[in-house]
Amino acid sequence: MRLQRILPFLVVAFFGCATTEDISYLHHRINKLEERVAKTDRRVSETVTEAQKEVGSEVQKVRTDLASLDADIRALKEQVRTLQASLEENWELLRKLSKRLEELEQKKVAKEEKPEETPPPSAVLPPPTAPALAPIPSPPAPEGEKEEYQQAYETFRNGDYSRAMALFQDFLKKYPKSKLADNAQYWIGECYYMRGEYEKAILEYEKVIQLYPRADKVPSALLKQGFAFLQLGDKVDAKLIFKKVVKDYPTTPQAEIARKKLRALP
Template sequence: MNIWKKGIVLLILLAIGLFGCAPQAEFIKLQDDLSTATRKQNQLQQRIEVVEGYLKDKTTTSQKGQQDIHRIIADLGVKIDQLSTDIQIIQGKLEENNHRISELAQRLDDQAYKIKELSAKIAAADGKPAGASEKAAAPPAPQEKGKTGQNPSDVYNRAYQDYVNGNYDLALTGFQAYLTEFPDATLAPNAQYWIGECFYGKQEYKKAIDALDKVAANYPKSEKISAATLKAGFAYLELKDKTKAKAYLKKVVDQFPNSKEASLAKGKLATIK
């Protein structure tokens, strides 16, 4: 492969890597902020309990002394209320960040696949198959076209780009067409997953859950199952069904303990009361 072509691939990989760092760093900072705010809230609550103990003590007979204690309790109560508000804001940001990290992870999976395709095309242009060095050159395997004569990569990429641009209806149509035309394609599980993401983006959470459940049902060996299960758990939370949300999130932790989705599921479970 020519040096400049290798450089293109390396630049793309570097861009993808940097793109993934920011949300994760923000997520860690928010977790630290939440821990700090919660600790301060607990400390204030302990101080209130101590002051209330003094107030109940019969030896505290001075009316002025009791008034001062009441004022201190009131001030501490205001501080606790403010911290509670701060904690709710941080938890909201954490939830939003969870969604962003999950979605970003799935985008990176698709981008990694595109990198492989790009490497194969560059290698083919050089007269070598991807991954070969001294081996004999071989032409890349042609992609099977669908009934409409379209290339599967083109159909998938158009649908995916529509999703990235927020055109969920167009993306839905594209991914559904992809599954109809190429039901056994390598990216069929991904297409099914993104159908669920499209419904989630449209806030049609029940339809999102149905679509995401089909990933495991139709593609039991797919690497997308953990991501689909996690997203379905988030969808149940949007529907205020905490019982099913917890069940789905725990399934991710139990069945995929070493995955990035398991880490996100644990974080979300910790915020559900």
């Protein structure tokens, strides 16, 4: 130590006047000072070590937190990308369907403006053999309404689609707020479908979807739109419709039928 190196000089400096006891006391004081310095060095070293451990622990904790936040951010970004892709797909679907329905509306107007020629009996096509969907149980309605609705429905079941259509249309005029209104509108679409007028059927099914968006008949109307597009040879729009049925109404019987059709389509 430094104090030990200067000890000979101190001894020489004080030799003439210092006693042996003084020198011993001086050695004792020097040893005590050295012990205090050593203890101070140890305490400083221990304090630094503890501080380093604490800092290291905090740094590790910050790194762990940052890694967790980074993972959360990546997960959120992935969710945003998925939602954005789904939204874009839905917008594209709506755009295509809106365009297709607009084309059908224009064709319907053009046909209504042009007198239809009655084909010879031999040219009349037989009605499609595809069965109509089974009706979903209707909510309670007043007796008068139910009787008129049932009459129209029985007429449909008997195969008189023109008469049934007129009855369902009269029903809607008389009872526009009826709880059976969505059913009546659906069966008007079915009448057109069974007569082979698929474009008109699509437009009537669309009225169910637009006028009664929360009604039980909406999944059936969507599904039958898909079938009507298939009858028109439009597999692209048919597949879009079937996918919408599966996506929007996944647990319904109509969704199961749509899945089967999607698997069967190329």
